[in-house]
Amino acid sequence: MRKKYRARLVLLGVSLAALLMLMPDERSCAGIISEMPMRIRTRIEGKTQIVCAGRQIENVSWIQRIYEARQYRPAWTTDMGLSESGQAAAALLAGCIQEGFDPETYHLSLIRSLDAGIRNGIVSPDRIVDLDLLLTHGVALYYVHLSRGRVNPEVIDAFWASSARPDQDVASMIGEAIERDSLSDLLASASPAHPGFRRLRDALGMYRNIQEKGGWGQIASGEKIQSGENDPRIPAIRKRLAVTDGPVTNPKSATHMLDAGLIGAVKRFQKRHGLHPDGVIGPQTIQNMNVSVEDRIRQIELNLERWRWLNREWGKRYLIVNIADYSLEAVDEGKVTLDMRVIVGQTYRRTPVFSERLRYITLNPFWNVPKKIAVEDKLPIIKKDPGYLLKNHIHVYSAREDNGPEINPYTIDWSRLHADYFPYRLKQDPGARNALGRIKFLLPNKYAIYLHDSPQRELFRRTTRGYSSGCIRLEKPVELAVEVLKNTPGWNQAKIVSTIQSGVTTVIPVKEEIMVYLLYWTAWVDETGTINFREDIYDRDRPLWIAIQDVDKAYERMKEVSLGNLVIKPDAS
Known part of the structure; x- marks a missing residue:
């Protein structure tokens, strides 16, 4: 009995010692x-x-x-x-x-x-x-x-x-x-407190929920589908649009028909993807439907990053130009007071992204032709037809003299001139043919970019509008001048219009602090809560994603994703 007791004591002691060690x-x-x-x-x-x-x-x-x-x-x-x-x-x-x-x-x-x-x-x-x-x-x-x-x-x-x-x-x-x-x-x-940022961040959560549920299926390519036509792809299209653009009616009698209910969903989809909203299901519409939820999530993430680059204080009144959307909005105390279409820079003359205060409005402006435009765009035309200058009221001066006399264009041997040798400057008179139209909005900046009217009004009817040399051409220049000057005594719409009609060049200082933000958003959520996506017209998304990958790669992981390869053609469905 004592031996058993002693054995138990020894065992208990060993266990306690082991426990104490741990x-x-x-x-x-x-x-x-x-x-x-x-x-x-x-x-x-x-x-x-x-x-x-x-x-x-x-x-x-x-x-x-x-x-x-x-x-x-x-x-x-x-x-x-x-x-x-x-x-x-x-x-x-x-x-x-x-x-x-x-x-x-x-x-x-x-x-x-x-x-x-x-x-x-x-x-x-x-x-x-x-x-x-x-x-x-x-x-x-x-x-x-x-x-x-x-x-x-x-x-x-x-x-x-x-x-x-x-x-x-x-x-x-x-x-x-x-x-x-x-x-x-x-x-x-x-994080930015702007409602636009918060809406986009909420959309990220929504698209991640869609991803967790399996995203959406791919739609087979084929001929375009117009109203009333039957197509075997219609059920898949209904299912695809129900995920992001519903509700989509599905009457039993027309499951394969492009009916009125489905056309409405297609138009909503087209509008928020920057396509012509005609309800016709064409190649570009199908291509956008087939962009994966993963790619859309990446697109949202990239544009959240762009929001964080912006100053937190936007000011009471400001103008926003979304280059990727070809659009401008005027905002006053958080409310959009004017919106319009704009024309932005061509892909080889990109409109830069920056913000600057609006300083002046010029009515009936002269146009001092930038040298790059003079030698790359105008010189080939002038070589074929020296009369082009007189017909368009463009004057020639020596580039070596700021106030030198005007030079007769017919005394110049234009054939000898080229990009590396062009000792002249060109200046266009105000008027109907002036490339800046009748109004120019100046915001001094290192890129020499400004907002202006345009005589080429027909271009504003197009869906994609990348035609300028970098500046922003305005669909509604008079309305914008009225909006900017609405608190400036003596400058109502009637005064602005009468001054334009007089032909006299007039500079109006903008005394209120109005910032102009030239931005590049390929994804955003508007005030109605609708998520919008746009083509990356300047291929700016991919370099940004690579740079973000480099940040993450420094801390272990490198991700491989596709951002899609969208090419949206003018006025394509």
Whole structure:
């Protein structure tokens, strides 16, 4: 009996010893916590890059300043892993997918792995330091991406001038949020507050839900389908449109017929994809139907990125030109007061993206022909017909003299001139033939781009309108002048029209602060809640996606996606 009792005591002692070995020693845990500031400081002080759990982190100035301000105390961790605030911060990083971001860019899997290991007894000072530093870097990087975007547009496109918010003291803002436990509020304030951004972000969630349900099927190519015609593809088309453009009626007597209900859905689809809304199901309509939900999600994500490049303060009154949509809207206190079609630059003379204040309106403007247009467009015409200049009221002057006398075009040997030798400048009189029409809107900028009237009115009836040399031609120039000057005494519509009819060149200063935003959106949600997609007319989506991939690739993953290969032809169904 005593032997059994002794044996049980020995067994119990061994078990207790083993259990104690597995339990973290309170003194050792306390020691780990007390030495953390020294270890964090040693790891980051004076470094330009650090390695955390095998991952290299560059540009660590934010981290250094955040920890220096808090005497290198841990921000998110205890000896048992992530603190309550650390768990909340990791959850915020997980929510980045709703913004169109990849959680792995912010080290989320590695953070969770380290935390799980510590909680399961794999405790070491280095693991805790790694965990704290990775979460701090992830949070700071996430904030920067929310507030300024992941990519600098000027690096990937010479014709894109960023108007992002001024540089911020990221380290101080993150540090203060840690101290006040207000990280959630800080991150929420980082994204654009504009309703257009929020609507597009909501659309991202909607399209991800569609993706989770399997997206939509592909429609077979074939002959175009017109009203009343039967086609075996009609059931598949009904099913496709019901996903994004429903409701689609499906009468049993006409399941294969393009009926009135289906035509309505087709027109809605065509309109929000920038196609001619005639209800005819042609090759371009089918092609757009077949763009996958994955590609549309990418398109939404790219345009959310473009929103983040913009200054947060738009002003009370402003004009928006969406280059990809060939459209302009005038906005006053958040409401669209005027909209119109516009003509933008050709693919080889792209309209740049920038924002600038509107300064002047010129009625009956002269046109000083830019040298590029003079030698590339006008010179070949003049060589064939020197009389072209007189017929179009274009005068010739020496390029070497600012105020030199006019030169008779018939005294010039035009055949000797070329792009590298053109010592002349051309100037067109105001009037019906003037390339700028009767009104010009000036917003001084480095690209020499402005908004103006156009004598080629027939071009505004076309669906795709990339015909200019970069400037914005306006469908309703008089209406825009009236809108801009509506608070300027003495300049109502009657006065503007009478001044134009007088033929006298008149410059009107725009005294109100009205910003002009030349933007490039291939996806947006309008005020009615309708998601719109447009052709990437300047091929700007693909370079941006590649640049975003490079950002994500730096933190483990490289994605391969197609953005589709849409080519929308003028007035195609």
